Each structure stands twice: as structure tokens, then as C-alpha cells.
Amino acid sequence: MSDKRLGMLIDLSVCIGCNACTVACRQENETPLTKFNTWVESWDAGIDGRVTRANLPKLCNHCANPACVKVCPTGASYQAEDGTVQVDPERCIGCKYCMAACPYQVRYQLESGEVDKCTFCHHRTxxxxxxxxxxxxxxxxxxxxxxxxxxxxxxxxxxxxGDKAKGLMEDRGMEPRVYYIGLDETLGAEQLSAVHKGGNVLRRREEGNA
Amino acid sequence: MLDPTLANGVITPASEGINWVPIKPATNGAFYSAIAQILIRDNTFDAVAMACPTQKAAEAAGYGGYTNATYLVITDENHPNYRKLMRAADAGLEEPPADPAATTQPTYYVVIDAATGAPALHTDAAKGDLFFEGEVNGVKVRTGFSMLRDSVNERTIDEYAEITGIPASEIERMGKEFGSHGYKVSVQAAAASTASVVGFDTPAGRELLKAMMGSNQMTGGSFPSGQSPVTEGKGACYDLTTIAGLPNVSAKNAAMISRGGKAWEKTDEYKNRVAAGEKDPKPMLPWYTNAPQSDAQAIMSIVNQYPYQCKILMTWMCNVIQATPGAMRDEAIEKLKDTSVLPLHIVCDIVVGEMAQYADYIVPDVTQYESFGLPTVSMIGGFGTTIRWEAKAPETAKTEDGRPICWETFLIDVAKACELPGWGENAIPDVNGQMHPFNDAYDYYLKGVANLAYAVEPVEDITPEEAHMQGLDELGDNWKKAVTAEEWPKVLKVLSRGGRYWPMDYKRGADGRFKGLKAKETYVYNEKRALMTNPYSGKRLSPTLNYNPQMFADLSLMTDHYSAEEYPFLCSEHKPKFRSVTMLANSPIMRDICAHNYMEINTEDAAELGIKDGDIIRAITPRGDVTEGEAMVRDGQVKGAFSIEFGYEHLAYGAQDVEIDGKLVKGDPAIAAGTRIHMMLDPVVAEHGGMGIIADTDASSPGRCGGMFKIEKA
Structure with a gap:
């Protein structure tokens, strides 16, 4: 391992849910239609009697203790020197154990069989x-x-x-390396609409926002 | 942030110090009136700023703009100048001698000088009396401000709360807040929020509130944005605006096809019909005395062949038929397709949208990466201009002499064929009066870039190393010939930076005001509106800010025609994230991220109507227009109105099957997905034989928001 440990910090107070990230990622990584390496979930959120719009960008958390890597039977999923979690398509057999193990649901299977996900733009970084x-x-x-x-x-x-920056589902012990500022406020607010992924309904209002 | 819909922006659970306040569409006049009422009631407005009758007086008092609040208005109904601002002659005051060198002479208005209590020319007083009501020179007058006080007090705060849907306590809180920061306040309002049949109340109210706190052109207040050195005008190197031999066509000797800028009774048609013995003739479509040009009204004029037939229509990169609410309907489209109605229709665009679909000729245009532009973006605070330039060679076909086919090439060649002035050889003058050719896009835009490069202080030449690094040393003679050899390395320097901007401080004067201070007058009393009469009813609208309920073309209330009980809902549109006004539905990526838009409806409204999130619902106008789509039930939508993102429900643009040379090309229905507001047409215009959109009776812009609807499950 090198000394480097790459990570991301997303300040939810200024995320306007424009989805420019979603589009840039699609164009950069040429992910297939219906598959996203990153996306933004948006919903109306009530907090202290105010109605606000929550925007929560999601992507692979490049965990320090990644479940996907642990369950991979071939070593296709691995941690790179910079700490990021990568998939070697040559070694991937498409068993989808990693997809089942990832609580963040950031992995998907390509038509060719391999599993893919966000690389933190490894080829760029x-x-x-x-x-x-x-x-x-x-x-x-x-x-x-x-x-x-x-x-x-x-x-x-x-x-x-300080402790205002948190990762998603930290209680799972996977030590995500995507941090959010404002996550407690965002997830703690009352859900007042359906949750949209981009502009499509991800979960109806009665299904909750988690 | 006041908005019918919590749409896009930084009002998140994690952001502090900003709230969304839902407001019903088409009620901005009520909100602004309420705030003005509070400022006057609590005496928290800036009475000094409001009382400065000239720019000179305002600047001497430390402000950046003035108002006509203290100007006297003639209120004697029998006076020939009733409703006009009093002039020096009306008051028996002597005007200063005319300046023989000036092309236009100033108008002298009358104020009561606050220092003497006597009538004076507005130019002679440092401060006018805001509240005067009485007689001057035997004429009954009062100040515009005293009339404003009456008009904003036509309703109580509770009534404004009922109209806007904003709780009275919240209006009071905002009014107090707005009046408690001195001039360091401002109001932003534009675009969709102004687009209703009473849309004029929005800019009128916005400007009034800014002036009431003396905030215009003040640092920390309503500081001007969007300034730039001259690029496409009389610039540092070239004059791109003066055209020798330009035909003299203006609203004075011609009529805009959109019927703006001219009072009905001043039209040739009116005069001819009166001369023919007709008493009190009415137009087929409304005329708008004070309106600017309007593409929406122009398209309605074209399909109605009124006030005259449009024989040639040329449009560039726009889709007026889709962008005009209520216009995209079969009966209008049939007219556009009919060559006896519109003999020649040429569209230049990069896509074939609804407008191009019905055109006779389509000229391909180039994309933003293949074209030039020098846009000064008003929302950017700094001083300067961005340059868009041909970053890649255009992929359209080429003319015989090698120029890419695009809007500019088309205009140049057609203009030259028609021998219009300002094109071809000897078209563009430089600052020394020498003439230069205008034969391609480079000839024009690169001269604009040169103007920017030499503005204020010329930029340095680009170094050969940097030019090489960016590939700018590969640009050909077709570029270089547009400017001088001396200008070329400076033009490249600006191209290499994508434009030129000065630091924000460049615009700030040492005295806390805008450095480029220009006369900025705010109409408290709008004389132009005071004198405007409605072409159908002769009625007039208030010259000072007030609340106007939605009206049709004759200023009759919509609710006098149709039952508010049966049609209780308003609508509004907002910017889509994943479409533009008319484009991007052709993008598989955009459709993947968002397949369609929604009819956004408030949670409590939905519960009352038995509508659940995801239900297909219909909004129906009293004239039977139906908007149908999927309900998004949300708290982020004002009660009493539904909302949609515009840019959806295409009829053409690849959504439809087309036959090309006898071969059927299947359309993609996904391009047509979603819904758009099907706005009713104006029933009053229909009575006069016209097909007219509901529209702002001042500005003539479409009634995009508002309307009357009932909502039901489909």
C-alpha cells in the first residue's frame, strides 16, 4: 500500500441536485443505459416545520473494510494501492456475490457478465x-x-x-471513504415526497427514504 | 425564496439561512403590494431615497438611483392632461432655455420642493414632498407616492395572505426583515415568475421595492450585473453596429407583427375602419401599447394572418410553437403548414423540432463547439465577456468556397444576393473609418474579440509557446484575415482564455456605489401605463403598484367568465433539470436519467381529490384543454396550483413516424414522453374572431403560469 488514501467529501448543504455529476460520469465512463456509477437521490424533506429538498449523491464508497472484496471468490474485486476498491474484469466470473454483499447497491452486472461500478475515475486520478x-x-x-x-x-x-462529516451506514463497519456533511439532517428529516433517482421514481412516498 | 414549487436550488435540510415560501402563481402583485404596504405603514422605507427627484439629487444624497415618487400627477378628470405627470407648463413654471446643441430637450416635471413647500421643476429640487395632495396653478394634483400608498392599501395583509397563500405572519416577518437592513437589500425576480397574464406586476413590484430602500447601484444592495466592454457595438477597434444605408424601419413607420409598441387607436387599421364609418372598431387580436417584441405573439399573428400576412418566416434555433403555452395545437399547426397562410418558412437549427417540422426549408446549423459567440451573462457578477469560438471544425456540409453551412453563412449569402447594406465588401468600419469585408463568421466575431482584447487596457500578445500549446498557431488565414497582424496575437490571447473578465472590484466605486453609475429612475407612477387604454374595453390599469387578479384580453376578470369554484386550480411551469425548453428529449442519456416529467401537486390538495403519488391525473381548463400526466404528490408544491417542468410531451422532434421519399421512418415514442401545460386560449379574443393565447396585457408575453383548472383522476 502506498501512503495515499483517496476519498470524497460531499457537502449536502450546497448540493442542488442538478445531476451534472451523473451526466459527466456517464459520458466519462460510458456506463450502459440504466446503469449508473453515481447518481443523485432527491426528495422533499421536512425539517423544523420547513419544507426543503434533500439531494443525496451516491456512488461506491471505496470502503476501507469492503464487504465486496471479502466475498469475491476470484480476487477480481480488490483494493488498489491508493485505497480505492476496483474490479478486474479479467478475473470477474459474474457470480454477483459482491452485488449481494454491498449494502450501498452501487454495483451492477454488464451484459457481458462482469460486474462494474465507480472506480473513483482511476484512469483520471x-x-x-x-x-x-x-x-x-x-x-x-x-x-x-x-x-x-x-x-x-x-x-x-x-x-x-469534525463529527458533522459522516459516511453512509457507518454502523455496518465497512468504513466508507465517501463522507457527507449534513447527512444527519438529510436522513433525519421527514420524507414529504417520493424519492427520485435523477428524475425517475426510485421509491414511492410510502416506501421511505433510506 | 418565493416560488410556487420547490424546484432547483440550495434549499436543503443541511443549508442554513434560506427558506422556501410557497406562493400561488400569478399573485406576485399581491405579495409586493403587501411588502410595500408594511414598509409604508411602519415607516421603514427610505424616505430620503424615494424623495430624490433626479439622479443628481440622489447622488448628492449618497444614493445610486432616483424615483418619480414626488412628481405631481394631474388628478382633475376634466383637465386635458388628466392622469399625466404635471409638466412645467401645466404648473405655470418657466422652463430653462433649451440647449440649442441638444437633439432632444429634457421634460420638466413638477414637484413640491421639500425645502420651500412651493411647486418647483423637478430638476431644481434636492428633495420633493412625497405626500402632497392639493392644487397647483389651479389644477388638482397629488404625488405618485400618495397614489401608491392608496393602491397598495387596497387590500389588508390578511387579504394578501389569502390571495398569495402565504401566511400573514410570514408576510409581516418578510416585510420587517426587508425594511431592516437599509439599502443592503435586493429583490431578484424574472423569467417564469413574471410569466402570467398579470406578469407585469412582478418587475413593477421588484423595482419598486428596490427603490423604496434606496438600494439601486449600491454596493451590497441592488448592484448591477452583466456589464462588459463593448464587443459587438462601437468597440475599441471596430464598429460592429453602424450600417451605412440601413433602411429606416421602426415602430414609428411600421407595425411589429407581434402588435407591440403601438396603441390600437394609433394603427392604420383603426384609422381606416373609423374613416369607413365604423364606430368604435375592435381588433381581431389585441394590440399592446407598451409591449416589446414577442415571438409568442408573432406566431399567433402569423397563424391568424393578422395584422398582416407573414410572407417569409425565418427562425433560428428556437421552437416558438412549443415554447408558447397554448399555441401548440392542431388548429395552429394546420395554419403553419398551409402555404396560403405562410408562403415561406425557413428554419435554421441543429435539430428538427416542432418548428422545423412544419417549415419549408431547414438550414443546418452548427453546435456550440463549432460556432462563435460573445455572450455577456447577466447573472455573472463580474465585468467582462465570455468567448465561444470554433473549437472544432464544423461538421456541416460546406459551400463551394469552403465555408461551413450555418446560420451566419446563410444570412451572409442571402443578404448579399438581396444586396442588403452591411454585408460583403466594405461592410464593417474600424475606428479610423476604414472599411472591412463581411463575408464569413470570422469577419464578424473575431473583430468582436479584437474589441474585447483592446478594451480598457489592451491585453498582452500571446506567447508563441502558449499559442502552440493550445494549437492556436494552426488557425488558418480565414481566421487571420479578419483582424490586423497587430491585433491577431491579442485576439489569440483572449481566445486562449475563453474570454476576458475584470475583478469584481473593477465595478465598485470608492464611495460604495457602482463605478459606472448611470441615471437609474424607478417609476413609482407609471405614466405610460396610466395613459394606456385597453383596445376592447377602454379600461385602464393602475399606474401605481397594486394587485390585479387574472384577466382576459379586455381586462375582464377570468372569474367573471368561468366559475372559480369549478376551476379552482392555477398552474405554473419551472425549469427542467433534464431537458431544455424544447430540446434534449433526443438525448438517450437525459431520457435515461429522467423518462418523463410529472404533474406536481400539493399533498393536501391530492388528499382532498383522492389522488395518490403515481396516479395518472388530468387538469382541465374551462375551455376543455386537457393536461394529463403522472402525479407527483409533494409538500414542495404550493396549495391550489399544480406545476410541471417544461420541455416534455413533444409532438415531433423524432417522436413521430415520418415518411421520407416514400420510406417510413419510425419515431421513438420515448421522445414524446411526459406532459406540457395545455393552456386555454383567450375567449375574449375568440369573440373577435381571433385565435389568441392568454397574455400579459402590458408586455404581451404568454400567460404561462396561472390560468384556471379543475383536476381529476384520469
């Missing part, structure tokens, strides 16, 4: 570029960098946020 979703974010809600470097922008913002 190894060339010194930001992931496509980060570089396109119009409100700089998404931030990316080396969590092990205390001088990186993301480390500084994480340090400033």
Missing part, C-alpha cells in the same frame, strides 16, 4: 486529474483528494467539519 463528477460539480459540493495528506483540501475540510 492516476494522471493527476479529478474524478469527472468532482471536476464538473457546479457548487463544489463534491471534494476529492488524499485523506492521508493533512494538507489536502479534503483533509482540511474534513477536519473542520
Amino acid at each position: 492516476t494522471e493527476g486529474l479529478l474524478p469527472a463528477c468532482v471536476s464538473t460539480c457546479v457548487t463544489t459540493s463534491r471534494m476529492f483528494g488524499d485523506l492521508n495528506d493533512p494538507d489536502s483540501d479534503i483533509s482540511k475540510k474534513l477536519a473542520a467539519a
Whole structure:
């Protein structure tokens, strides 16, 4: 392992749910139709008597303790030197154990059989570029960098946020490396509409927002 | 943020200091009136700023703009100048001698000078009396401000609350807040929120509130945005606006086909019909005394062949028929297709949308990566302009001399064939009066870039290394010939940066005001509106801000025609995330992220109607127009109105089957998915034989929001 540990921080207070990240990712990674490496879930959220619009971008959490890697029988799912979770398509046999193991539901199977997901734009970050979703974010809600470097922008913002920055489902013990600012407020608010994934209904109102 | 719909923006559970306040569509006049009422009632408005009668007086008092609040208005119904602002002659005041060098002479209005209590020319007073009511020179007058106080007090805060759907306590809170920061307040309102039949009340109210706090052109207040050095006008190098031999056509000697800028009684038709013995003739479609050009009204004029037949229609990258609520209907489309109605229709576009579908000729255009533009974006606060330039060679076919086929090439060649001035050889003057050719897009846009490069202080030349790095040293002679050899490396420098912007401080004066301070007058009393009479009823609208319920073309209330009980719902439209006004439904990516839009309806309204999230519902107008779509039941929608994202429910644009040279090409129904608002036509216009959209009777823009609907499960 190198000293590097790549991670992402998403400030939900300024995510406007524009889905520019969704589109940039689709264009950069050429994911097939109906499959997304990242997307934004949006719903009306009541908080302290106010009606607001929650926007929650989702993607692979590149966990430090990833269940998907543990269950992979061939080693196709692995952690790269920079800490990111990757899939080697040559070794993937399409058994979908990883899809079942991932509580974040960020993996999908390609028509050719292999399982795919967000790579944190590995092909870009190894060339010194930001992931496509980060570089396109119009409100700089998404931030990316080396969590092990205390001088990186993301480390500084994480340090400033303190315990306000949290990962999804931290209780699962998978140590996600995508952090959110404002997650408690977002998930704690009363759900007041259906949840949309992009502009399509993901869950009807009565099904909840988790 | 006041909006019928919690649409797009930073009002999230995690954001602080910003709230969404639901407001019913087409009620902005009531909201602004309520805030103005509170500011006057609590005396929290800036009475000094409001009382400055000239820019000079305002600047001397530390402000950036003035109002006509203290100007006297003639209120004597028998006076020949009734409803007009009092002029010097009406008051028996002497005007200063005319400036023989000036092309136009100033108008001298009359105020009561706050210092002397006597009538004075507005230019002579540092401050006018805001409240005066009485007689001047034997003429009954009062100030515009005193009339405003009456008109915003026509209703109580509780009544405004009922109209807008905003609780009275919330209106009071906003009124107090707005009046408690001095000039460091502002109001933003535009686009969809102004688009209703009473849309004019929105800019009128917005401007009034800004002026009431003295915030215009003040740093931290209503600071101007969207300034740029001159690029496409008389710039530092070239004059791209002056055309020698330009035909003299204006609203003075011609009529806009959209019927704006002219009072009905000033039209040739009116005069001819009166001369022929007709008493009190009425037009087939309304005329709008003070309206600017309108594409929506133009398209309705074209299908009605009124006030004259449009023989050639040329449109570029727009889809007026889809973008005009209520216009995209069979009877209008049939007219567009009929060559006896519209003999020649040429569309230039990059896609074949509804407008192009019914055209006679389609000229392909180029995309944003293949074309030029110098847009100054008003929402960007800085000073400067962005340059869009041909980043890749256009992929359209080429003319024989190698130019890409696009809008500019088409215009240039047609203009030259018609021998119009301003095109071809000797078309564009430089600052030294030398003439340059205009034969392709480079000739025009690169001169605009040169103007930007030399503005204020010329930019440095690009270094050969940087030009090489960006591939700018590969640009050909067709580019270089558009500017001088000296200008070229500076033009490249600006292209390499994608434009030129100055820091925000460039616009801030040391005295806390906009550095480029220009005269900024706010009408408290709108004389133009005061004198405007409705072509059908002769009725007039209030010259000071008030609330107007929705009206049809003769200013009769919609609710006098149709039952508000039976049709209790309003509608509104908002910007889609995954479509544009008329485009992007052809994008598989966009359709994948969002297959269709929804009819967004408030949770309590839905419960009363027995509608569940996901039900197919219908909104029906009193004239039988049906909008049908999937319900999105949400708290982020105001009660009493439904809302949709525009840009959906295409009829053409690839959605439909077409036959090309005898071969059937199947359409993709996914392109047609979703719904659009099927707005009713104006029944009053119908009585006069016209097919007319409901429209703002001031601005003539379409009644996009509002209307009358009943909602039911499909």
C-alpha cells in the first residue's frame, strides 16, 4: 500500500441536485443505459416545520473494510494501492456475490457478465486529474483528494467539519471513504415526497427514504 | 425564496439561512403590494431615497438611483392632461432655455420642493414632498407616492395572505426583515415568475421595492450585473453596429407583427375602419401599447394572418410553437403548414423540432463547439465577456468556397444576393473609418474579440509557446484575415482564455456605489401605463403598484367568465433539470436519467381529490384543454396550483413516424414522453374572431403560469 488514501467529501448543504455529476460520469465512463456509477437521490424533506429538498449523491464508497472484496471468490474485486476498491474484469466470473454483499447497491452486472461500478475515475486520478463528477460539480459540493495528506483540501475540510462529516451506514463497519456533511439532517428529516433517482421514481412516498 | 414549487436550488435540510415560501402563481402583485404596504405603514422605507427627484439629487444624497415618487400627477378628470405627470407648463413654471446643441430637450416635471413647500421643476429640487395632495396653478394634483400608498392599501395583509397563500405572519416577518437592513437589500425576480397574464406586476413590484430602500447601484444592495466592454457595438477597434444605408424601419413607420409598441387607436387599421364609418372598431387580436417584441405573439399573428400576412418566416434555433403555452395545437399547426397562410418558412437549427417540422426549408446549423459567440451573462457578477469560438471544425456540409453551412453563412449569402447594406465588401468600419469585408463568421466575431482584447487596457500578445500549446498557431488565414497582424496575437490571447473578465472590484466605486453609475429612475407612477387604454374595453390599469387578479384580453376578470369554484386550480411551469425548453428529449442519456416529467401537486390538495403519488391525473381548463400526466404528490408544491417542468410531451422532434421519399421512418415514442401545460386560449379574443393565447396585457408575453383548472383522476 502506498501512503495515499483517496476519498470524497460531499457537502449536502450546497448540493442542488442538478445531476451534472451523473451526466459527466456517464459520458466519462460510458456506463450502459440504466446503469449508473453515481447518481443523485432527491426528495422533499421536512425539517423544523420547513419544507426543503434533500439531494443525496451516491456512488461506491471505496470502503476501507469492503464487504465486496471479502466475498469475491476470484480476487477480481480488490483494493488498489491508493485505497480505492476496483474490479478486474479479467478475473470477474459474474457470480454477483459482491452485488449481494454491498449494502450501498452501487454495483451492477454488464451484459457481458462482469460486474462494474465507480472506480473513483482511476484512469483520471492516476494522471493527476479529478474524478469527472468532482471536476464538473457546479457548487463544489463534491471534494476529492488524499485523506492521508493533512494538507489536502479534503483533509482540511474534513477536519473542520469534525463529527458533522459522516459516511453512509457507518454502523455496518465497512468504513466508507465517501463522507457527507449534513447527512444527519438529510436522513433525519421527514420524507414529504417520493424519492427520485435523477428524475425517475426510485421509491414511492410510502416506501421511505433510506 | 418565493416560488410556487420547490424546484432547483440550495434549499436543503443541511443549508442554513434560506427558506422556501410557497406562493400561488400569478399573485406576485399581491405579495409586493403587501411588502410595500408594511414598509409604508411602519415607516421603514427610505424616505430620503424615494424623495430624490433626479439622479443628481440622489447622488448628492449618497444614493445610486432616483424615483418619480414626488412628481405631481394631474388628478382633475376634466383637465386635458388628466392622469399625466404635471409638466412645467401645466404648473405655470418657466422652463430653462433649451440647449440649442441638444437633439432632444429634457421634460420638466413638477414637484413640491421639500425645502420651500412651493411647486418647483423637478430638476431644481434636492428633495420633493412625497405626500402632497392639493392644487397647483389651479389644477388638482397629488404625488405618485400618495397614489401608491392608496393602491397598495387596497387590500389588508390578511387579504394578501389569502390571495398569495402565504401566511400573514410570514408576510409581516418578510416585510420587517426587508425594511431592516437599509439599502443592503435586493429583490431578484424574472423569467417564469413574471410569466402570467398579470406578469407585469412582478418587475413593477421588484423595482419598486428596490427603490423604496434606496438600494439601486449600491454596493451590497441592488448592484448591477452583466456589464462588459463593448464587443459587438462601437468597440475599441471596430464598429460592429453602424450600417451605412440601413433602411429606416421602426415602430414609428411600421407595425411589429407581434402588435407591440403601438396603441390600437394609433394603427392604420383603426384609422381606416373609423374613416369607413365604423364606430368604435375592435381588433381581431389585441394590440399592446407598451409591449416589446414577442415571438409568442408573432406566431399567433402569423397563424391568424393578422395584422398582416407573414410572407417569409425565418427562425433560428428556437421552437416558438412549443415554447408558447397554448399555441401548440392542431388548429395552429394546420395554419403553419398551409402555404396560403405562410408562403415561406425557413428554419435554421441543429435539430428538427416542432418548428422545423412544419417549415419549408431547414438550414443546418452548427453546435456550440463549432460556432462563435460573445455572450455577456447577466447573472455573472463580474465585468467582462465570455468567448465561444470554433473549437472544432464544423461538421456541416460546406459551400463551394469552403465555408461551413450555418446560420451566419446563410444570412451572409442571402443578404448579399438581396444586396442588403452591411454585408460583403466594405461592410464593417474600424475606428479610423476604414472599411472591412463581411463575408464569413470570422469577419464578424473575431473583430468582436479584437474589441474585447483592446478594451480598457489592451491585453498582452500571446506567447508563441502558449499559442502552440493550445494549437492556436494552426488557425488558418480565414481566421487571420479578419483582424490586423497587430491585433491577431491579442485576439489569440483572449481566445486562449475563453474570454476576458475584470475583478469584481473593477465595478465598485470608492464611495460604495457602482463605478459606472448611470441615471437609474424607478417609476413609482407609471405614466405610460396610466395613459394606456385597453383596445376592447377602454379600461385602464393602475399606474401605481397594486394587485390585479387574472384577466382576459379586455381586462375582464377570468372569474367573471368561468366559475372559480369549478376551476379552482392555477398552474405554473419551472425549469427542467433534464431537458431544455424544447430540446434534449433526443438525448438517450437525459431520457435515461429522467423518462418523463410529472404533474406536481400539493399533498393536501391530492388528499382532498383522492389522488395518490403515481396516479395518472388530468387538469382541465374551462375551455376543455386537457393536461394529463403522472402525479407527483409533494409538500414542495404550493396549495391550489399544480406545476410541471417544461420541455416534455413533444409532438415531433423524432417522436413521430415520418415518411421520407416514400420510406417510413419510425419515431421513438420515448421522445414524446411526459406532459406540457395545455393552456386555454383567450375567449375574449375568440369573440373577435381571433385565435389568441392568454397574455400579459402590458408586455404581451404568454400567460404561462396561472390560468384556471379543475383536476381529476384520469
